[in-house]
Amino acid sequence: MTSHTKAVIMNSPNNPSGAVYSEETIQKVADILRAKEAEYHHPIFIISDEPYREIAFDGYTVPYVPKYYENTLVCYSYSKSFSLPGERIGYIIVPDEVADFGKVYGAIAGAARVLTHVNAPSLWQLVIGRCADMPSISARMSGTGSSCIRAYRCRLYLREAAGRVLSLPEMPGGR
Numbered sequence: 001m002t003s004h005t006k007a008v009i010m011n012s013p014n015n016p017s018g019a020v021y022s023e024e025t026i027q028k029v030a031d032i033l034r035a036k037e038a039e040y041h042h043p044i045f046i047i048s049d050e051p052y053r054e055i056a057f058d059g060y061t062v063p064y065v066p067k068y069y070e071n072t073l074v075c076y077s078y079s080k081s082f083s084l085p086g087e088r089i090g091y092i093i094v095p096d097e098v099a100d101f102g103k104v105y106g107a108i109a110g111a112a113r114v115l116t117h118v119n120a121p122s123l124w125q126l127v128i129g130r131c132a133d134m135p136s137i138s139a140r141m142s143g144t145g146s147s148c149i150r151a152y153r154c155r156l157y158l159r160e161a162a163g164r165v166l167s168l169p170e171m172p173g174g175r
């Protein structure tokens with residue numbers, strides 16, 4: 001890290017290693033970053049890239065980074081938990097308490113527009129709105145969730161909506 005460091009990207013659960021950072025590790029990173037913020041006299045953000053948040057097994061809960069470090073921005077994508085790669089649909093959490101909240105929020109909103117790749121299809125937005133609270137894939141695999149995985153339920157909703165305007169081929173399983 002140098003005085004030019006403005007942010008650190010954290011990716012847990014990690015791609016490709018699968019590592020999940022423990023509370024202790026996150027706390028240590030937070031302590032280091034707070035010390036560096038004091039030394040450099042400016043905020044240093046953690047950008048917590050966590051599209052694999054729900055892909056954790058054996059009942060392991062992935063720690064929520066803003067709980068340990070105030071200046072954390074959380075990036076989430078539905079591409080993994082809903083099997084929606086390429087749809088560019090997700091969200092960024094900018095907690096109220098982050099430093100320079102207004103500027104950071106404005107910069108993210110502006111970047112999303114000028115980078116032009118954040119055009120989540122309206123159909124998927126509607127489908128996700130109906131599926132977001134369902135048990136995740138990992139909950140099902142560890143036997144604690146319902147028998148309906150979100151990715152599958154998602155496709156049923158999509159077919160229901162799209163089927164009104166399109167002729168769709170059969171899904172395996174007869175649906």
Ligand SMILES: Cc1ncc(COP(=O)(O)O)c(C=O)c1O
Pocket residue numbers: 011014015049050051077078079084085086087088089090
């Ligand atoms: C760690 C990590 N972050 C972010 C992404 C981006 O996901 P998407 O562009 O599909 O929303 C991926 C996709 O592979 C990833 O592995």
